[in-house]
Amino acid sequence: MPPRILVFAGSIRTGSYNARLAALVAKELARTEVEVSLISLQDYSMPLYDGDREGASGPPEAAVKLKRMLCAHHGVFIASPEYNASVAPLLKNAIDWVSRVRDGKEPPLAAYRNRAFALGAASDGSYGGMRSLMALRQILELGCGALVIPEQISVRGAAQAFDDRDDIKDPQLAGLLRTTAQRLIEVARHFA
Ligand SMILES: Cc1cc2nc3c(=O)[nH]c(=O)nc-3n(C[C@H](O)[C@H](O)[C@H](O)COP(=O)(O)O)c2cc1C
Numbered sequence: 001m002p003p004r005i006l007v008f009a010g011s012i013r014t015g016s017y018n019a020r021l022a023a024l025v026a027k028e029l030a031r032t033e034v035e036v037s038l039i040s041l042q043d044y045s046m047p048l049y050d051g052d053r054e055g056a057s058g059p060p061e062a063a064v065k066l067k068r069m070l071c072a073h074h075g076v077f078i079a080s081p082e083y084n085a086s087v088a089p090l091l092k093n094a095i096d097w098v099s100r101v102r103d104g105k106e107p108p109l110a111a112y113r114n115r116a117f118a119l120g121a122a123s124d125g126s127y128g129g130m131r132s133l134m135a136l137r138q139i140l141e142l143g144c145g146a147l148v149i150p151e152q153i154s155v156r157g158a159a160q161a162f163d164d165r166d167d168i169k170d171p172q173l174a175g176l177l178r179t180t181a182q183r184l185i186e187v188a189r190h191f192a
Contacts, residue, residue, distance in 0.1 A: 001192045002033045002034050002035060002192065003034050003035075003073075003074040003075055003185060003188035003189050003191070003192040004034065004035040004036075004037065004072065004073045004074055004075070004188075004192070005029050005034050005035070005036050005037070005073055005074065005075040005076070005077065005184065005185070005188055006037050006039065006069060006070060006072075006073040006075070006076045006077070007022050007023075007025055007026040007029070007036060007037065007038045007039070007076075007077045007079075008022055008038070008039045008040065008041060008077075008078060008079070009021065009022040009040070009041070009078070009079040009080075009081075010041065010078060010079065010080045010081055010087065010088050010090055010091030010094075011041075011079075011081045011088060011090065011091075012040060012041050012042040012090065016081070017081075017122035017123065017124070017155065017158035017159075017161075017162075018079035018080065018081050018120075018121065018122050018129075019040070019079070020122065020158075020162055020166055021079040021120050021121075021122045021153070021155055022038065022077065022078075022079040022120075023038060023166065024162075024166060024167065024168065024177065025077050025079070025120065025153075025177065025180075025181055026038040026077075028177060028178060028181045029077075029181050029184075029185065032181075032182075032185060034075075034185055034188070037069070037073065039069065041090055041091070041094055043062075044062040044063075044065060044066045044094065045062055046060050046062045046063055046093060046094060046097050047060060048089075048093055049093055049096045049097055049100075054100060059097050059098075059100050059101045060097065062097075063094070063097035063098055063100070063101050064101050066094060066097075066098055066111075067098045067101040067103075067110075067111045068103070070098065070111035070112070070115070071103075071110060071111055073115060073188075074115050074116065074188040074189070074191040074192045075115060075116045075117070075118070075184050075185065075187065075188025075191070076115060076116070076117045076118070077117075077118045077119075077120065077181075077184060078091070078117065078118075078119055078120070078136065079119075079120045079121065079122065080119060080120070080121045080129060080132045080133060080136050081121070081122075081123065081129060081132060082121060082123050082125070082127065082129035082130075082131055082132035083132070085131040085132070085135075086131065086132055086135040087132050087135045087136050087139065088132070091136070092139070095139060095140070095143075095144070098111050098112075099111070099112070099143070099144055109144050109145050111144075112140060112144035112145055112146040113145055113146065114191055115146075115147070115188065115191050116147050116148075116149060116184060116187035116188045116190075116191065117140055117146050117147065117148045117149070118148070118149050118151065118152065118180055118181075118183070118184040119133050119136055119137065119148060119152045119153075120133075120152060120153040120154070120155070120177075120180065121133050121152075121153075121154050121155065122154075122155035122158040122161070123155070123156060123158055124156075124157060124158045124159045125156065126156050126157070127154075127156065128154035128155050128156030128157075128158075129154055129155070129156075130154045133152055133154060147187070149180075149183050149184060149187055151176075151179055151180040151183045151184075152180060153173070153176050153177050153180050155168065155173065161173070
């Protein structure tokens, strides 16, 4: 069975660099035999995590929906914006809510286990969102027990990094994107 790979960005900003990166990775993956789902967190709108709310009514419907989307895929690519050297709250909140969803008697954190994750970031700054990737890797690996592949892509100077077809201009960086996508497929295949 060809692996199914889910792709999304941790930004819903109009013109988001990370949404462009996510779309480019989805395009790259779609050149292969994998089934790709590109989603936007816009369609999974959640309130800020609140333990009282969870106690009263459980996780919001959008968190349940996103958790099931993750579970329906063997690989996941996340394009992560960098806010103050860490992960943007939209993405962290979604990860936190999803970590609280349990369907039936399944073990905790089912959305993060038994699939492969790959990370990327884009920022107009000179670090290219690299520090958000370090934080996101820690959250997913240490917090959620996820397998995150070592290959990752970081797009700095993002305002100038994409051409008018939304491809990455720098050939070396474009090569790294392909390597990351290929490695994600390879590892995701083990879970298919
Ligand atoms: C609160 C806040 C903090 C930010 N901190 C950083 C930062 O630490 N490093 C960085 O490269 N960019 C930082 N930025 C700029 C974002 O990387 C930039 O807004 C980027 O375009 C966000 O990603 P997006 O284009 O996918 O929405 C920050 C932006 C905001 C709003």
